[in-house]
Amino acid sequence: MPDSLTRAVRWDTVVGALLLALLLSFGCVDGFGNALNLSFLLGNTLPIALIALPMTLLVVAGEIDLSVASTAGLSGAVLGRLWNEGLAIETIIPLCLLLGLACGLLNGLLVTRLGLPSLAVTIGTLAAYRGIAQIVLGSDAVTDFPARYLDFASGRVGGSFLPQAFLPFLALLALAVVVLHATPFGRSLFAVGASEEAARFAGIRVKRTKLALFACSGFMSALTGVFWALHYASARYDNATGLELSVVAAVLLGGIDFDGGRGTLGGALAGVFLLGALQNVMSLVNVSAQSQTVVTGVLLVVSVLGPRAARQIGGVRRSV
Structure with a gap:
């Protein structure tokens, strides 16, 4: 079978083509194509995209972190609490990032040193970190952050639709692409995901x-929590609740194999913005939040089944 035909049935290629087709078709939805809405789309998708970077690396290596949204919520809660205590935000943000790093390291130590499954560990820390966030901030909402930080998190570049915060994300994306696809470390992740025992012998x-990887996931989750609080101008203990479902759905939708060892960051990114565009359009046409959750759940199931079906089709064609 020709290489071009093999690439054509790759799931990440299919998702990329679907994203392009949907963006073109969404142009007919009233208000979708204006600069303000596109800015909202990118700004609201950025939290998913930020966490999707380390999540992609984790899933490629055969692991998963379901505590990412709770870590983000804890980071936001600590941001609000310390701001109320009078600390400078330039001091608070590094402390929040170190806290996220510690949360990720705890997850990683439980998985790597005690041999516990990451799914079970991070379900447990999902509840624990969210509970600690509620203890830290209670039911308060902190909103009076410095204007320059709020402007950066929610403002746009000049008169364009591009959020200012999107530019640092592009730098992080470039770094993640290089690490995963152009370094020995990235190749080792695919090897670990394909066969941990073989990788160890290698x-x-x-x-x-x-x-x-777990430390990186915690760090990026905390960064997302800070961004979330500043972007929406509100630090609450329940910030980012349910975000882990969107992140996992987007990453798997982009063709990252849940069993590890397969996938590309390009596919994951296509999945992120496909999900973000769908959520944006559903909001424009007044689809309820509950229905949007249903759609996300359906996409999660499709994202697990779809790549397997695409590989089976490819395998059948190669055998012909």
Whole structure:
């Protein structure tokens, strides 16, 4: 079978083509194509996109982190509490990022040192981190952050639709692409996801690699929590609730194999913005939040089944 035909049935290629087709068709939805709405779309999708970067690396390596939204919520709660205590925000933000790093390291140590499954561990810390966030901030909502930070988190570049915060994300995306697809470390993640035992025999430090990935996930989740609080000008303990479902759905929708060892960051990014565009259009046509959750759940199921079906089709064609 020709290489071009093989690429054509790759799931991430299908998702990229579907994203392009949907963006073109969404142009007929009233208000979708104006600069303000496109700015809202990108700004609201950025939290998913930020966490999707380390989540992609984790899933490629055969692990998952379901505590990301709770870590983001805890980071936002600490941001609000320390701001109320009178600390400078330039001091608070690094502390929040270090807290996220510690949360990620805890997840990683439980998985790598005790041999516990990451799914079970991060379900537990999902509840624990959210509970700590509620203890830290209670039911308060902190909104009086410095204007320059609020403007950066929600403002646009000049008169364009591009959010200011999107530019640092592009730098992080470029770094993640290079790490995953152009370094020995990235190749080791695919090896670990494909066969952990074989990777260990090949000299890869599997436990250390996974620990680094969980630490990165916690750090990026905390960064997302800070961005969320500033973007929406509100620090609450329940910030980002349910975000983990959107992140996992988007990453798997982009063709990252849940069993590990397969996928591309390009596919994951296409899945992120496909989900973000769908949510944006559903909001424009007044689809209820509950119905949007149903759609996300359906996409999560499709994202698990779709890549497997695409690989089976490819396997059948190669055998012909």
